[in-house]
Amino acid sequence: MSDVVRAKAQGKGTSRVYRVNAERAWEIAKTAFRFEKIEAVEEHRSEGYLLARIGKSSISWGLVMGVWIESVDDDSSRVTVVIKRSNPTELFVPLTETDFHDDFKLAWGMYPKKPEFNP
Numbered sequence: 001m002s003d004v005v006r007a008k009a010q011g012k013g014t015s016r017v018y019r020v021n022a023e024r025a026w027e028i029a030k031t032a033f034r035f036e037k038i039e040a041v042e043e044h045r046s047e048g049y050l051l052a053r054i055g056k057s058s059i060s061w062g063l064v065m066g067v068w069i070e071s072v073d074d075d076s077s078r079v080t081v082v083i084k085r086s087n088p089t090e091l092f093v094p095l096t097e098t099d100f101h102d103d104f105k106l107a108w109g110m111y112p113k114k115p116e117f118n119p
Helices: 002-009 022-034 097-108
Strands: 014-018 038-044 049-054 063-073 076-085
Touching (some): 002 049, 002 063, 002 076, 014 097, 022 038, 022 049, 022 076, 076 097
Antiparallel strands (some): 014 076, 038 049, 063 076
16 A cells, blocks of 8 residues: 555645545545445544555456545645556556545535535
8 A cells, every 4th residue: 555655755646626624525535435345444644644445356456545635724625546556557447536536526415515626
């Protein structure tokens, strides 16, 4: 899972800014994980990120992902997702960074919210 942490430090990943505070964004991210076949989630709250793993299946070797949540202001958070395939040469990916943001928006819809913005 350290691959995704290293990739984030190198500026990789897909970010979106949501009009939701960091505390609620954290809970929404955990809800979004439930939409996928996540095997394990590690919460590193003091460092501001979660790590997760989707295991091997009949069509994929699986992947590891990291989700970073950074407060932009009192009402907004930047959510950055980095996904690394377990087998970098495999063609099928069970979840993309965009897919996670779609899951996040779906989970976010379960909460009262303000519109999303991307400066």
